Amino acid sequence: MAPHLRELTFTCVFVLLLSSLGYFTWHSSHVSSFSYDARQGHTHAGSGLTGSGQLQSTLQYIFGEGGFSVTEPSFNDNGATYNLSNTPIHTTPLGNDILILDVDTRPFRGSHQVFHETNFDWSKLEPHSGGIVNHYMYAQTHGYAYQYLQLPTPTDRSPTWVKVAGLLQTLPNYKYVVFLDADALFTHMHIPMEWLLNYWSIDSTTSFAMALDPPGIENEDSLGRRHVNTGFIIAQNNPKTFEILEAWQDCPTEERWPGCARWRGERFHEQSAFGEFVRYDYEEYVKELPCTEANGEWDLDICKGVFVQHRWWRTAGTRQWVGEQTLQKVMERVHEGLMRDHGKEIAG
DSSP: OOHHHHHHHHHHHHHHHTTTTOOOOOSSSSOEEEEEETTTTEEESSSOOOOOTHHHHHHHHHHOTTOOOTTOSEEEETTEEEEOOSOOSOOSOOGGGEEEEEEESOOOOSTTSTTOSSOOOGGGOOHHHHHHHHHHHHHHHHTOEEEEEEOOOOSSSOGGGHHHHHHHHHGGGOSEEEEEOTTEEESOTTSOHHHHHHHTTOOTTOOEEEEEOOSSGGGBOTTSOBOEEEEEEEEEOSHHHHHHHHHHHHGGGOSSSTTGGGGGTSTTHHHHHIIIIIHHHOGGGEEEEOHHHHSBOTTOSSOBOSSEEEOSSOGGGHHHHHHHHHHHHHHHHHHHHHHHHHHHHHHO
């Protein structure tokens, strides 16, 4: 397919898929939030915009691939098999008890950004907006709540710290909050979060699950231990989780951990603060996920991003990857219909 025709097709597909995403309504000049309530079947942003279950049904058809149970015994990917090794913790969908969360200081309302109100053109969308679309589609597909939360830019630390504040703000309302950076993506849209919770054995004692970074001195703390990457965080609602979040948020004050103030602005900010200090006091509540399963990208040797990719070194290609994967699934469904009807013609 010629490049211009491919981009035109991407645009048509995403105009359809995002037709119910709606527009932002600002709660105030400082904080903005957009969410989809799967139980109530409507979107709400400030004054409450209405939507339809049609988009969810469309996405379930596109990405369903015949259904994938939350207790599916195994998943096969490129010759590798990933098995549920224990009795499943979750046997039924959690629906709106799971929140898929984007947190940022940017409104993404500018030209060629996802919440721009007019003239949506997928082919010109900037990369981070593609990640937000991926998260929203995943939430819609599985009936989870979705929220884009814009928070004020901190005055005393890097903007990346707002993910901690965002978790503190949203987690009281859900059993699980799944946060992703805008360049982190769900690789296989049909695999439900409940299956991943089962696969990773995230039980009631787990407060956080995060993937390890790739091996390398640049990804190690001062003791030579690999950092966990805060671009993908599963947070579970329990008292210990809130204690950890409060401690993490207060780390740069150095009231508890002398030396943490450097991570206000020095890379890797909140990730380094967690890796250098917080996790050592809460080891039993933090599950470190394999890098190859929830970090990196499909063509890397070590971290292939089997379930969750994190395109930290190819962010510019985020929109293109999301578009190509979605178009592939759309055309698979079209091809299934074509072959089905073709078979009827032959039989007739």
